[in-house]
Structures are given as C-alpha cells and as structure tokens.
Amino acid sequence: MTSTRATLMQVAERAGVSLASTSRALHGTGASKAMVERVRAAAAELGYSADAIGRSLRMKKTSQIAFAVADIGNPVYVEMMRGIHEVLAPHGYRVVVMTTGDTATSATELVRSLNSGFVDGMILIPLRTDDRLITEIRRAPVPVVVIGRALSEHGVSSVSTDSAAGIGQAVRHVRSRGRRRIGFLNGPLDTTPGAARQRGFDAAVRADGFTADRVETEVADDFTVAAGLAAARRLFSRGAGRAERLDAVVAANDLLAIGAIRAAREAGLSVPDDVAVTGMDDTELGRVFLPSLTSVSLGSAERGHAAAGLMLGLTDDPDQPARQVAVGPELIARESTADGSPR
Amino acid sequence: MTSTRATLMQVAERAGVSLASTSRALHGTGASKAMVERVRAAAAELGYSADAIGRSLRMKKTSQIAFAVADIGNPVYVEMMRGIHEVLAPHGYRVVVMTTGDTATSATELVRSLNSGFVDGMILIPLRTDDRLITEIRRAPVPVVVIGRALSEHGVSSVSTDSAAGIGQAVRHVRSRGRRRIGFLNGPLDTTPGAARQRGFDAAVRADGFTADRVETEVADDFTVAAGLAAARRLFSRGAGRAERLDAVVAANDLLAIGAIRAAREAGLSVPDDVAVTGMDDTELGRVFLPSLTSVSLGSAERGHAAAGLMLGLTDDPDQPARQVAVGPELIARESTADGSPR
C-alpha cells in the first residue's frame, strides 16, 4: 500500500538508456528491436505503469467524460449511464459521475466547472434549459452533449426524443382500447420533460376530439412513486363526483404510473379492468411489475449510446458542427392496458 | 468551444507579478492584501480557473475515487453509488465509475489499473474474492475499500453485512407467519453473496428444526428477475408431486423474489395467501411492487456511506490500520408475507 510507483525515469536508468528512448520503446514507435526488448524488461522488473496524470498534462487529454445528471438514483438515468459507459469504455474513456442533486449545485455550475479541465467532454441531462445554461455550454472549453430537448438552433449537440409525441401514442393507445375518460398524471410543469409532455397531452386530446369534461389533469410534485401516489389520489377523488369515472390514466413517467396503480388499488379499482394505466420510459420496474406496465419507451439506452457516439465524434474534432439525433418514442403494450371489461 | 483556457502564467503577466505570488494570492496564503486584490482582478478578467491536471501532478492528488462494480445497472449498486457520492462530493471528490461487466475485465484487473494513478482510492464490490484479488489489493498504490465479505484477516478495509444472518431472519419471519414448507431461491453459488446466503439458509433451517422434506433449494443462473422466474418455475413444479405444497419462498435477492412472485402467479398461486415471498436488499422495486415485498435490508445506502467514510479516513492517512465496518441486516415486513390463510 505504501509502495511507491515506478516512474519512467527510473525505467530509463535501469535500462541504461535515455528518457526519450524509453518512452518511444514503450509507446512502440521508432525504436530498435533491441531497445524495445531492453526497456520492456526493465519496465517489467520495476512493475512500471505509465502515470495517467503526467500523460494527461502532456497530451492535453484526460480520457475522462463527465456524465452530469440531477439524480443518479433515477432508473432512466442509470440505464443511460450504462449505455454511455458501454460505448465509451472500449475507447479508453472513463466516466465521471456528477450530480446537481445532493449539493445545491445547478446544471449551469456543473458546466462551468469544466473550466478546470478534468474531463474531455460532458454529457448533460438538464431538468430545465434556460439561456444562461445555453451560453455556458457554448463557452465551455470542451464539447458538451445534451440529452433532452433538441437544441439545433443554439448550435449545441443534443440527443432528443419526442416525448410529446410519445404521450400522443399513449392517448391513442388507450383510446383504441375503448377508454373514454382519460386522466393525465404529469410531473412538475416547470421542468423540460413536464412541459413537453403537457404539450403532448393537450395536443393529443384535442386531435382526438376529446371534450374538456372527459379529461382531467393532475400535476405531481416530483417524478416519483410517492408524488405520483398523492397526485393520483387527487385525480381519482376529483373524478368521484362526476357521472363517468376515469377509465384510463396516462402518466408522464413509469414511477408516476406505479403511483397511479397503487392509488387505483386503494380506491378499489382494478387495473386494467376498471382503469388502464400507461407509463413512460419503459423501465425495468414497469416491465416486471404486476400488472406489467404499458409504457412508452424513449429509448434510454439508445439515447445513451447516441450521446456517447456524438461525444466521440466531438472529441475527435471539437470544431465540427453541432449535430442532433432524435430517438423516436415507441409504445410497448403490456398488461396494464389489456382489453378487459371497462365500465 | 474553441476558446483556450487561461493559465496561471497569463494571470501573472496580466497582473504584472510573479507566478509564485499569483498562486499564493489565489490560494490565499502569505500574500498582501493589495496583491490579492490585484491578482483576483486579473484572474476575473481572464476568467481563470485552475487546471485540475496541473494541480494533480504537483499535489499528487487527483480528487477522484473509483467505484468499481460488476454491473452499474443493478439497483443495489446504484443505491450504494448514491450513498458514496453523497459522502464524497462534499469533500471535493469526484466519483469515477468502472465496471467489469461490458468489457471482460476482471476485478483483479481493475485493481491493477490503479497503478496508472488516476484516482486516490477505489471502492470495490467484487463478485468473487480470491487470493489473487486480495494480493492485488494489498499491493495497490492507493487505498482500496471492499464492500462485501469482511476481510479483517487480510488487512483489507471492508464494509460487510451478514447476509447469512439476514436469510436467517427471513426464514424465522415466514416461520412465525405459520409457513411450514420453505423454498429457497438462490443465485449462483460460486459468487460471494450466493455462497453466504446458502450457508445462512442451511444454518437457519437446521436451527429451526426443519426436516429435509420440508425444504427445497433452487439455484438461478443469475441474480435477475428473468433467471429468478425460470428457477422459481422449477421450484414450484418440483414441489408439485409432493403432498404438501411450498407455502413460502425465501429469495436471495429482490429481483429473484419478483421472479418468484411472477412464477407463483403463473402457477395460479396467490401471494401472500398461498405462498409468502421474501426478498433481500430492500430495493425501490420491492417497496413499490404489488404486493409490496417483504425484504431483508442490507443497508445499501448505509454501506455506501460507510465505505466512503473509510475511504476518507484512508486518504487522510493511507498507513492507518485497515478497519472493518459491519452493517446489520434488518427485515422489513410488507404485504408479500402478510398473514393470510395458508393452506
């Protein structure tokens, strides 16, 4: 534990050759066969391993990419991180996790911290995207790829998904299952996903000719099961006075959807017989739930892959034009919206 | 994006003072008030931010800790990472994620990679703990904290939990609920957790006076829902021929437990009325499941906290003696083992 690591200088001395030759021999370029063998032996004897910091300083390259996100606990982010890691690791990049959550740091501050140059790039998932954040991204010293809203007009590389269209798919899906009164369970409207999904829902019900009395919207405090449960209780009790009950709940999130299923059970309603429920994100949680959850996949792993791919391109050539990748939403029907005998 | 970052040298020139004074002024020690003001102004004008690599090289400190794990997707590891991050971030440490999963790197290789000195320490969760790994840890140039088995005899700092005792708690719990025939759904026996939990189960049923014909064990290929489902199917069909049915399944894992619940449902069995199910790890997944899952908490977040705490101590003084922390298992009773009318 206290053993001190061997340095290139020591290898050079041991091999009895110059520092320069030692570096070349190990790196494999422009060294004679005898030299390579000699240096290799010395390095092996000393258990030499090149120092990452020294190399970074010289090469101006850290081989690290930051993954910055509000809360690492969120299963969607976890899946993205996995996807990112899968793509980046084979290229020799390490992934540094950063979060805005526990300390009160904002996404803007995280981007600003890039000025200390500890990573070669950052993949960022901001909850809100304001002008300050955009300008900070544009003046960042290393490439930043944003997962979330498409940011083509700002010259920022981004991976987006049309979650508004995804909500539309969910609405049409429950509609095709014969549901007539739809509740929409959304998360905070001042977040990027919350705003987009609200837009999507409003547009979908309008296009589908729903009248206002056949639609309820309830906003949860957060994108969590607990907040979803509380909001879904309100949703069901609101509808209680009316003639027709809600027979479908479209949730902005798998976690909110699980909350809705729990609330339905509390209210003595069966899922999917009395009320169909859809989520969004297609998480493991929803896949293994009972009933398994119909969910709109936003391709978390795929978005992670795409973001990492963009990042690799940008680290190769930081001055190439910003690119946008869009990943299409896809509804995956499961038990929670199965045909039953809706009242 | 292409703007080049200001260096300390440039700040010094702009302020018209020496490099040494500039560093001191920004660092806050042994500089006159006038000097501090002058340098601060120059730094602000240039938007200076100290380079992390240069600093690391000089200070021999990277301010990074590695978190190495088989598979980042596992919810238990995610919770630990969150706990680790919570403790480390306020101390200025970044967390680097490493995995043995996607590439075929072993835990031993990950530890060996510490020789390149890109982190100040590593928190490691090995699936298997063999002698090669232990020796590699002991000769690592930076502190390594292992989460898993207690490793006191090897002089390695570790955070452990008594999962064997935890399985015992689960067995006694279902016993106290009046269950008489228990199935044990374990994961691979050649993994550290698999072996420990098997030991715990065998000891518990022996202590509780179960006869061999009232106990079934089935081993899943992996600690996943899918593997658990497959293994649980075998478990239930094995018992089908016998006089008495299984009326409880103790699973080595929440994921396996969910698989068991799904298999039970397939077999037309109700949980908990026909068969009680317990998991282990107390994951979010189990908490929100329907029925909510009785689970033995191994304190994932708490273990993360503890490991990070040990790490902080070791980075302060790498030569302090290795310490061990044990986190006690705790059974959390929920619906999946509620009293019903067991046959």
Place this chain on the structure above:
DNA sequence: GAACCGGTTGGAAACGTTTCCAGCGGATTG
C-alpha cells in the same frame, strides 16, 4: 572518396501547478 540518407538515439523543452529558498524592504528592538 565525399556526399547523402534512413534509422536510432539522447538532450531538452513543454504541459500548469505549488512550494522551497533566498532576498529585499521596512519596522522593531537593544
């Protein structure tokens, strides 16, 4: 035989930072 050339080698600089050391000035003390 002289000029040249390709293949190797070593010296030295550079990346950006912190800190040791010496020096300088002014102030305090005898």
Place this chain on the structure above:
DNA sequence: CAATCCGCTGGAAACGTTTCCAACCGGTTC
C-alpha cells in the same frame, strides 16, 4: 544607530510524461 526580525516577493525546481530537434552511425550512391 546598528542589529534583528518579520512580511512579502520573485526565481527556480519539481511532479511524469511526450515529442521536437540535433546528432550520430552505418551504408549506399555518385
């Protein structure tokens, strides 16, 4: 007034690596 000391400053070294540049050597070509 001289000696001492303290606070502050600048020069320079060091951390470990890669790579530019000059030099060397053997062999080939004119």
